[in-house]
Amino acid sequence: MKIAIVGSGKVGAAIGYTAMLKGLAHEIVMVDAARDKARGEALDMLQCLSFAPPARIRHGEMADTAGADIVVITAGIPRKADEPRVLLLSRNAALIADLVRQAVHYSPNCIIFMVTNPLDVMTQLAYQVSGLPVGRVIGMGTVLDTARYRSYLAAAFDADARDVDAYVVGEHGETMVCLTSQVSVRGVALTALPAYDQAKLAAIIEDVVRASSEVIALKGGTVFAPATAACAVLEAIVRDSRAVLPVCTYNEQHGVALSLPTVVGRHGAGPVLPLKLSAAEQEQLAASVANIKKYVKEMENLL
């Protein structure tokens, strides 16, 4: 398994490092417009190899990604705490289109894994310019938001986060939908837990939506959680685990790329699994879809 990481900034470097520690690839190639940054990250990782699973770690240009099984795209300009993710549209659209074309040129059979924001729009753009089948262009989507939701629920209701079954769907952005109608802990409805409290749940949802801004304001960027979430998706692909993850893919039915629970394995992403939503959740999801569509239109006007 060869994984190329295009964009060796904070998130790209952390994904490379986590993937190396998890033994997800026999070869990891770090790429960045700032060549020395990619070189530095690759060297730092290479120096771990006497304590890590065997792998070939190197840096390079896009040509060095040739034959990659997975190309992770983390290149771009990140947002500041007070900026909506969608502001990144104009900054990142042309850059991402160019990188995706190059990635597919060098690795025509790869899976593209998109991390750059605004995530849904960038995933749709990557799908459109790549010419790859829909399940081979996967965005990180709401995998990270879902991880935050599960962690916060676990902390508030005294449970193990790994036991909490909950999803955030829709946009990886301000209109994300934290589903409440089917949250459970190992099959037990959240509402049945002794510590359950509706006001607490509402507060958690607010915290999940602003989780990223909070971390950016405190430490300048989100790093560990995105890298861990990204590697959960990479692991599902590499180990063909068929994990159900709310990744982002272009959705014919909705006419836009968005996140819904989806089976992930060596083939890529799909099928998308059906969800039973309450009437309120259906409304929220429709608003989220409409928001992504608005941004897709803006992107199409920019290119």
Ligand SMILES: NC(=O)c1ccc[n+]([C@@H]2O[C@H](COP(=O)([O-])OP(=O)(O)OC[C@H]3O[C@@H](n4cnc5c(N)ncnc54)[C@H](O)[C@@H]3O)[C@@H](O)[C@H]2O)c1
């Ligand atoms: N989807 C998510 O859940 C999620 C989470 C965190 C961050 N992000 C996004 O990931 C992206 C990266 O965030 P970061 O904090 O690592 O930013 P960063 O600024 O630390 O890293 C971005 C890197 O991209 C590089 N780059 C720019 N143009 C390039 C090009 N043409 N080719 C190769 N490399 C190029 C830069 O030199 C830089 O090193 C941002 O768009 C951010 O918003 C997404």
